[in-house]
Amino acid sequence: MLWSPSAKRVESSQLSAFMKALNTEFNLNLKNYADLHAFSVGKKDLFWKFLISYFGVAYEGSLDPALLEEGFENYTWFSNVKINSAENLLKNGKADAVALNFQHESKRTRKITYKELRTEVKALQTYLKSVMKKGDVLAAYMPNIPETAISMLAASSMGGVFTSTSCDFGIEGVLDRFGQSEPKVLVAAVGYEYGEKYFDLQEKLAEIEKRIPSLEKIILVDFLGRGYELSKFSKAVDYKEIIAKNMSDDKIEFTRVPFAHPQYIMYSSGTTGKPKCIVHSQGGTLLQLIKEMGLHCDMTAEKKILYFTTCGWMMWNWLMGGLYSGGTVVLYEGSPATPSPEYFFNVIEREGVNIFGTSPKFLKALEDTHAKFKDYPTLETILSTGSPLLPEQYDFVYNNIKKDVLLGSISGGTDIVSCFMLACPILPVYRGEIQCRGLGMDVKALDENGKSVVGVEGELVCAQTFPSRPIYFLNDANKEKIKAAYFDQIPGVWTHGDFVKVTEHGGVIVYGRSDATLNPGGVRIGTAEIYRQTEGLAFILDSLCVGRPVEGDVEVVLFVKLKANEELTLERKKQIKDLIKKNTTPRHVPREIYVVKDIPYTRSGKKVELAVARVLAKKPVTNLEALTNPESLEEYYQYQA
Numbered sequence: 339m340l341w342s343p344s345a346k347r348v349e350s351s352q353l354s355a356f357m358k359a360l361n362t363e364f365n366l367n368l369k370n371y372a373d374l375h376a377f378s379v380g381k382k383d384l385f386w387k388f389l390i391s392y393f394g395v396a397y398e399g400s401l402d403p404a405l406l407e408e409g410f411e412n413y414t415w416f417s418n419v420k421i422n423s424a425e426n427l428l429k430n431g432k433a434d435a436v437a438l439n440f441q442h443e444s445k446r447t448r449k450i451t452y453k454e455l456r457t458e459v460k461a462l463q464t465y466l467k468s469v470m471k472k473g474d475v476l477a478a479y480m481p482n483i484p485e486t487a488i489s490m491l492a493a494s495s496m497g498g499v500f501t502s503t504s505c506d507f508g509i510e511g512v513l514d515r516f517g518q519s520e521p522k523v524l525v526a527a528v529g530y531e532y533g534e535k536y537f538d539l540q541e542k543l544a545e546i547e548k549r550i551p552s553l554e555k556i557i558l559v560d561f562l563g564r565g566y567e568l569s570k571f572s573k574a575v576d577y578k579e580i581i582a583k584n585m586s587d588d589k590i591e592f593t594r595v596p597f598a599h600p601q602y603i604m605y606s607s608g609t610t611g612k613p614k615c616i617v618h619s620q621g622g623t624l625l626q627l628i629k630e631m632g633l634h635c636d637m638t639a640e641k642k643i644l645y646f647t648t649c650g651w652m653m654w655n656w657l658m659g660g661l662y663s664g665g666t667v668v669l670y671e672g673s674p675a676t677p678s679p680e681y682f683f684n685v686i687e688r689e690g691v692n693i694f695g696t697s698p699k700f701l702k703a704l705e706d707t708h709a710k711f712k713d714y715p716t717l718e719t720i721l722s723t724g725s726p727l728l729p730e731q732y733d734f735v736y737n738n739i740k741k742d743v744l745l746g747s748i749s750g751g752t753d754i755v756s757c758f759m760l761a762c763p764i765l766p767v768y769r770g771e772i773q774c775r776g777l778g779m780d781v782k783a784l785d786e787n788g789k790s791v792v793g794v795e796g797e798l799v800c801a802q803t804f805p806s807r808p809i810y811f812l813n814d815a816n817k818e819k820i821k822a823a824y825f826d827q828i829p830g831v832w833t834h835g836d837f838v839k840v841t842e843h844g845g846v847i848v849y850g851r852s853d854a855t856l857n858p859g860g861v862r863i864g865t866a867e868i869y870r871q872t873e874g875l876a877f878i879l880d881s882l883c884v885g886r887p888v889e890g891d892v893e894v895v896l897f898v899k900l901k902a903n904e905e906l907t908l909e910r911k912k913q914i915k916d917l918i919k920k921n922t923t924p925r926h927v928p929r930e931i932y933v934v935k936d937i938p939y940t941r942s943g944k945k946v947e948l949a950v951a952r953v954l955a956k957k958p959v960t961n962l963e964a965l966t967n968p969e970s971l972e973e974y975y976q977y978q979a
């Protein structure tokens with residue numbers, strides 16, 4: 339065990355208070371997290387209904403029945419409820435409490451109180467009502483700045499649907515996404531800065547305006563004040579101007595919509611075709627995020643949460659859930675390494691961040707740059723997601739960043755705009771293990787016979803339906819795409835595509851994507867098992883491991899990116915192989931180890947093993963726009979089977 343919460347932290351947590359209240363309400367005797375989790379999945383209808391009343395969610399209609407059908411065939415949660423997610427996200431913050439604290443790499447900042455936020459959302463909503471109606475889509479091609487959150491809240495407040503990509507997407511990537519979701523309104527930054535470099539987006543935007551026929555208006559945001567030429571566009575209006583014109587003291591009108599009304603369109607980052615458009619509900623997303631923020635992250639009105647994310651990653655949508663608490667959401671825009679990782683941590687110190695979210699990739703970069711850390715008195719929780727957090731990274735955080743901190747690896751994704759496994763303020767942290775399975779999420783590891791197993795690797799499934807499952811996919815009238823994505827593999831359950839182990843502590847270890855598992859000699863090996871070994875080596879900067887088909891079998895091939903001025907000598911190859919053999923099994927040992935200049939990553943920071951595996955297996959790779967560095971794939975072609 340690396341850390342355990344103090345008695346005070348356990349007692350003062352919202353999760354403990356929630357469990358107590360649940361015991362009183364239903365005359366139960368739940369004593370610990372395992373009991374609470376068992377209740378939440380055993381009596382899921384009572385659990386979700388209680389969550390709604392406990393957290394004071396605003397809605398109209400009847401909570402009965404919580405669910406019309408068991409199973410995953412149809413979305414039938416709270417079919418008699420009408421709700422508005424923006425109304426809920428904006429209702430709890432005190433007028434003068436800071437809702438959004440914007441921090442830019444250039445040291446620009448802006449703090450917006452809940453009162454100011456409501457006023458700006460109202461102003462934008464007034465304008466949007468002249469262009470779009472309930473059910474229409476507003477797309478954002480935006481950095482992580484307050485205007486993006488305001489656009490989401492304004493669209494949601496009137497029953498609009500919100501979708502976003504980050505500004506580093508190229509034209510084709512934007513068209514692949516918004517071309518499918520068909521927005522009426524596009525909110526777009528005219529430029530942004532990253533790593534002290536300015537990226538002017540005007541040319542790209544002019545092209546996008548021409549190529550998305552559904553667009554009726556483009557709202558241009560010049561948040562850096564660099565100026566732009568409105569005449570380059572035929573449908574553009576200026577964000578600041580429309581806000582100034584529509585300012586009023588009137589309250590926002592919230593359109594309550596059916597619980598299963600669409601809220602977000604998200605995009606899969608597959609490498610085998612156009613991204614799939616995953617549609618999430620207003621009610622399901624809201625409930626899930628209230629649960630995760632309130633119970634699992636212990637976010638309150640007094641706290642500040644910063645998750646380092648772009649608007650092209652679901653963690654942005656997740657972060658917006660922090661507003662429900664009435665606390666502060668800190669938006670960080672720019673490169674976390676500009677001017678230095680230390681500067682980024684200064685933000686945590688200076689702004690008094692309590693919950694900080696990052697990724698294993700950033701933690702590794704911090705380790706590699708030997709960043710210096712100070713004391714972060716307010717920091718109580720560090721979250722990490724994007725890929726499995728390796729055991730050595732737990733050591734790094736506790737030895738270098740802070741000793742008394744809850745290190746919560748969390749895992750789920752775009753498909754559920756939330757998590758299956760996550761942090762828990764009343765449980766200890768074990769090295770390399772995600773603390774718990776989420777409340778209301780009937781998560782299991784199934785072996786090859788479909789049996790739920792503990793202590794051995796299996797396929798991650800969710801055995802029962804949950805409110806934040808997608809309502810549908812776009813362009814999927816016969817539900818073929820959604821079935822193929824989650825329900826075809828193992829009948830009756832949600833198969834997530836992760837290869838995991840449920841531990842004896844009730845925690846979970848993720849070994850990688852199950853479609854990227856290596857199968858040499860028929861034995862399933864998660865890629866994270868290999869990275870655990872390679873990425874601790876001082877000469878390796880990064881690595882990627884895939885299976886290469888050979889004569890009816892698969893051989894393990896390892897690609898390594900070396901640190902500057904390092905070499906992969908024969909001794910070092912042997913060292914890698916010996917280490918893998920010693921700490922895993924002989925089957926894990928790579929047949930070949932190749933040095934590459936770069937490892938391909940998605941824009942949300944995931945290694946794209948599947949794309950490399952397809953290259954090696956001579957299969958086509960598409961949707962390259964999902965990658966930050968698609969050119970890196972070139973050098974892998976020489977290693978084809």
Ligand SMILES: CC(=O)CC(=O)O
Pocket residue numbers: 652653723724725748749750751752756757942
């Ligand atoms: C919560 C997550 O699972 C985020 C991700 O890895 O995309």
